[in-house]
Amino acid sequence: MPLTNGSGETSGTWRWRWPKYPGTVPAPAASAEAMAARLGEVGYLAGESAALVSYLATRLGKPVLVEGPAGVGKTELAKALARATERRLVRLQCYEGLDEAKALYEWNYRKQLLRIQAEAADTGWERVQDDIFGEEFLLSRPLLEAISTPEPVVLLIDEIDKTDQEFEAMLLEVLSDFQVSIPELGVVKARSHPLVLLTSNNSRELTEALKRRCLYLWLDYPDVERELEIVRLHAPEMAETTARRLIEVVHMVRALDLKKPPSIAESIDWARALLLLGAEEIDAGVFERTMSIIVKHRTDLDVVAERVGVKLASDGLLGARRSA
């Protein structure tokens, strides 16, 4: 490893030399369908466009900007992609105030200080200076790590919309040229192209410059059939009719004007909860008791109880009359 992870096991003078990556990388998927199949194998049922864009990303070596409402599996896509392509996942969680020192690299100044003090008094300044700006004293943060590791990785930059525009500008070099400029060291170029995914909840417009460098993928809530598959994948013990009913109710809830519509993860949670409770049928009573799993706002709860609860109750009556 040319760049250590801050703890600095290596010693001696530092040279810029990439070691050969010992492992083998699986061949990239040959088509969008193959990519969908691979993602399916690792437990992610990708929609057509998600599979196609992932495939294009591996072929064209471009970052992908994934946008969509919360809880449609944007982050999950990156994880699945890492599993499917057998790459390590390097994740950078963005937040307001994230800066270079936390995202890119930082000099380990404590260690630099110790190094200087440990130095015998007669050592020339030149030598010390050469030493302390070596890779040994560099703390690599996720972005530099993704660039500098010899093994191919998937780099996930999560919730990019939470950062400032200045940070976006800093990303541009990494995203377009896959390199990082460190003034004291020079340019660190990527050995193998990392597969980069940026996710955004669309809470602000991203800059044109950033978008220009990315492929764009809009993920939306899946339709009933696909969500049914997803839920059945994660809660296989559930009967299909119950699962279908559940998804239909979730879609009904999503159609309402809510603060936070239920995500896919929440439908899965709900399915598991119903399994635990041993509920076979989703009627008004069951719904009332468990709806807090999918609806998580005080005002939303009222709306949902009123609209969906009533509908379920009337459905139940209809069903009872029909069977009678």
Added chain:
Amino acid sequence: MASSGRGGAPEGGGGGRAAWARPGGLYGGLPARQGPPGLDARVLELGDELRREGVAIGTSELLDAFGALAEVTWTDQRAFRDALAATLAKSQDDRRIFDALFERFFFRAVEREAVEKGLTEQRFSGKGDRGREIDFDSLRESVRAAIRAGSDGEMRDLARLSIAALGRQGEGSGVIGVDVQRIRRSLGLKGEASAEPQSSGIDPDALPADRLRDFERHLRRELEREMVERTQSLPPARPLRELDRALPSAPLQDLAAVHRVAAQLKRRLATQGRDTRGRRRAEVVDVRRTMRASLETGGVPLRLRHRPQRPRRPELLILCDVSTSVTSASVFFLSVLHALHDAFRKLRSFVFVERISEVTDLFARERSFAAVSRAIASHAGVADVSGYTDYGRVWLEFLAEVVDDLGPRSTVIVLGDARTNGREPHAAAFGCVAQRAGRTFWINPEPKLYWNYGDSVMRAYEPFCDGVYECWSTRQLESFANALTDVRPGG
């Protein structure tokens, strides 16, 4: 179903007419083809058309598009379209425009190709042609079944059949939209009313609205195709209507411009109004940077480093008049407000007519401009949007609500025409607001000439403001942003 699909191989039925002997003119004719034949030129044309609709497409996007097209199979329309979409349309709004344009563009490209090559297709003409009359009831039933099943191919075939059965009476009206609706009515197709769970009586005849729209789309497409074939010319390419963009109340181009200006405004405000007194006092030593700096001097911290003084984030309070007297301006104002919400985190916004109400949460919750304006129109709690503006009352309420939050750091911006409808302007209350706030600006959507005429009381408020500006376009908004730099921080 008796139908002849153009899908794969068009039947070269009556290809007798030579490609160049086309009447044209009447319906737009065949516009001159740009560039050489082949797909490359078409993709460039598509890019050009997208640009004309305001999608930012650079050369790099087009290069990406070609790169992506090299990786997908062209026989699958979905893959072809997704590959182009992923590289050309990079936001949801752009995607909507892309979807609308893609359909139209390739439809036109294919039809042009057909006209130039002289390809026509045999149509089922309804009566006697194949010794078969169309049974309306069975047609209606099959259409209904196809729409319920949502099968695309079948819907298309049935659309053609319906046109053959119903559309030809007198060659149609010539206006495609009218024909579509006439055919829909003759088939007795009804969409479901918007899903109201309370309404118990569900009409068994009603069809899912979105599927029905699909069917109408097929009808429209087939009618257009027939028209192209008949007239041997393409209908003129109109720019997308606002409706097609699905952003009914927002002037889209302007919205982007407003966002740009808002970003500029943000920078101006961020660097403005920092009081320089007592700077040193407030500074904090940055240990990390001091240590690093000390490396230059062999580990002895000779020079202290301080934490950089972050420019203080301005606290913005924006009041926006949404009454009918500024209707034309209020869409613009709301889009300004919307853009500012994107640019600033510390921003409180209010809308008012007779009374004032805070809409900060609403903007935080709703991303799309359309949703925001709808929500404000329906239940912003400003009494009646069609009511009369009462500036005096608004100031009193505003003062009562935010008096504690107003400080020298806050900037108040009022967007309104200062027309009080003859009511008491309560300039003193406004003065109180202005005095407590660091800076106060007034943006008036009326030309300066009209100020103080009629019930406009701009004169009463003007002395309290640090700046008054007329502003009803993005250019003027920009000059407002520029003017901000010249204004000395007040208060």
